[in-house]
Amino acid sequence: MRFVKADWDPEVPGFRLDAHAYLAELPRLRPALPPGARSFATDPGHYDIGAAIRCVKDLELTGVHLATDKSGELVLDFAPNRFKHDTGLRISYSRVTHFSIDYEHAIDWMKVDTVLLDEILPEEGGGCVHEIALTDGSITVRCEDLQAVWTDAN
Incomplete structure (x- = not known):
């Protein structure tokens, strides 16, 4: 990610998370x-780490749901963390031109990958790139647009 920081700190050990540079750049x-x-x-709640809403x-x-009909559709589903969220999140991407999941760490004590932070940047010529830092890797999606919908946990 270009502005958001989500780095492993072996001295803590834990993740250092900082979205301040991205939030400062977001108005531009x-x-x-x-x-x-x-x-x-x-x-407003997207980067409010202490809040349970959004x-x-x-x-x-x-x-991870990929279209097999070459429509360029992609859907990512995220469940709420039972200690923090009331709702889950579904992100639907349109006209995807690139999708990857890269595993970078080896945190074997976690049962699932959880989101650390994310960053959405515009692409030259239209569209956007969405990068999501996970506890054990990262997701990158280049697309025309995305729709994020918070969903009932039930």
Whole structure:
């Protein structure tokens, strides 16, 4: 990620998380983001780590659904962390041109990958790139736009 920091600190041990540089840059980036990405990135609770409402931190990755018909559709499902969230999150991506999951760490004591933080940047010529830092890796999606919907945990 270019502005958001989500790095492992072996001295703690734990993650150092910092979205301040991204939040400072977001007013400049905002007009270039597609409408759905803009709405999600600028939601007031998105980076409020202490809040349970609409903060992505600690959501658990539960599903990756790729279209097989070359439509470019992708859906990522995230369950609520039972200690923090009341709702889960579903992100639907349109006209995906790139999707990858890269595993970088070896945290074998966690049963699921959870979200540390994310960052959405505009792409030159339209669209956006969404990067999601996970406890054990990262997700990168390049797409035309995305829709993020908070879903009932039941």
